[in-house]
Amino acid sequence: MRVISHLILCCIVIVTLNGCFFSDKEDQRWEIEPKGSTSFALSRDGRFALLYSQQEQLLLWDLKEEKQLATLGEQDAQASSVSHIRISDNGRFAITATQTNFAVWDLTISQADGLWSISDGLIRDVDIASTxxxxxxxxxxxxxxFIDLVTGRRIEFLAHQExxxxxxxxxxxxxxxxGGNDYKAYFWDTRSGQALHVFEHPQRVNRVAFQRDGKxxxxxxxxxxxxxxxxKTGNKQAELSSFSRQLIFSTARFSDDGAMLITGTPxxxxxxxxxxxxxxLNRWxxxxxxxxxxxxxxxxxxxxDSEQRIIxxxxxxxAQAWKL
Known part of the structure; x- marks a missing residue:
């Protein structure tokens, strides 16, 4: 009984100390849309933010300068709600999407390069290359x-069953x-459409991410x-370990060197x-x-960001900043 009591006490101390190592204190805050947003994206360096709200539509912000750069307005003539936003790795372009169409924006001039419709399914996620x-x-x-908007080349990757x-x-x-509801994540070549690795999961895959150097x-x-x-090998390097009952993520991004991963939850x-x-390593x-x-x-x-912070x-x- 004494051994069991000591084990329980040790567990309590470990959990308590674990909580002490993490701080909820923020370093900076930007209250951009007080009524909330349906989608919100950051540039890779955490400087620029693009968000959508029913009240203000699409807004572009410079967080470093703490000011709004532009109001991009509605995505389409129906003022459809934007549910997905992604900013390119170099921070110049962005893609925004409703369930049925998507637009590409040149953020340096705050203008859309075009609007495209999708008719054979609802859009559930998007991404854009640096070009x-x-x-x-x-x-x-x-x-x-996968679509090349300049040449019109289009590849439909059909390996997913759901x-x-x-x-x-x-x-x-x-x-x-x-990644899809078929419990699989595929790594594939956009030139050939060939699957290079299959990453198996016991449940539906809901989040994937690339390290920018492709490692x-x-x-x-x-x-x-x-x-x-x-x-390179397709092998598992690490499995995230936490006391949380579930690890369900709404976003994920690698640090530039790949040493760290940041995630957000619903x-x-x-x-x-x-x-x-x-x-x-830390949480807020x-x-x-x-x-x-x-x-x-x-x-x-x-x-x-460049100041050793998480945005x-x-x-x-x-938007909030947290010291690492």
Whole structure:
């Protein structure tokens, strides 16, 4: 009994100390849309933010200068709600999408390069290459579609047997990762459409991400399984380890060197992980949307900035900075 008591006491101390190592104190805050947003994206360096709200439509912000750069307005003539936004790796272009169409924007001049409609499925996720010329779509009909907007070249990746929930495109547009309800994430070549690796999961895959140099990939499912993969070999490098009952992520992004991974959850938690061990390094809870019950906010995006901080963007219409 004494041994058991000591073990229980040790566990309590470990959990308590673990909580003490993490701080919820933010370093900076930008309250961009007080009524909340339906989609919110950050540039890779955490400087620029593009968000959509029913009240203000599409807004472009410079977080470093703490000012609004432009109002991009409505995406289409019907003022459809924008549900997905992704900014290219170099920060110049962005893709925004409703369920049935998508637009590409040149953020340097705050203008759209075009609007395209999708008729054979609902758009569930999007990504864009650094040139602004190649895009990747994940659809409800099980298709992942790669499109070169300049040449018109289109590849339909048909390996998924069910809905494609999440997509990621390499900065040069050459490779893609897609995850779906069929419990699989595929790493594939956008030139040939050939699958290069298959990453198996025990549940539906809901989040994938690329490390910008193409060395690592990330995939997670709707349960408690989240993995970092070695792209060259296709082998698992690490499995994220946490006391949380479920590891369901709404966003994920690697640091530039691939040493760390930042994730956000639908319940408002931001976490940083060691990609070599899968250990949690830090975590914070974002500001919830006002007057919501229960108080919560979805973390739509997160990034590492140049000041050794984490920048988070949530459905509360708020961006927050956290010291690593």
């Amino acid at each position: 602004g010329e190649q895009v990747l779509l994940g659809l409800s009909n099980g298709k992942a579609i 809905k494609v929930n999440t997509v990621a495109l390499s900065p040069n547009g050459r490779y893609a990762i897609t 690592l990939a990330f995939s997670s499912d709707g349960g408690n399984d989240a993995y970092v993969w070695d792209i 319940s408002g938690r931001v976490q940083v992980w060691d990609t070599s061990t899968g250990d949690e 809870d974002v500001e919830p949307l006002k007057d919501t019950r229960p108080p919560r906010a979805v973390v739509y995006d997160a990034a590492f 988070s963007a949530s459905s509360a219409g708020i």
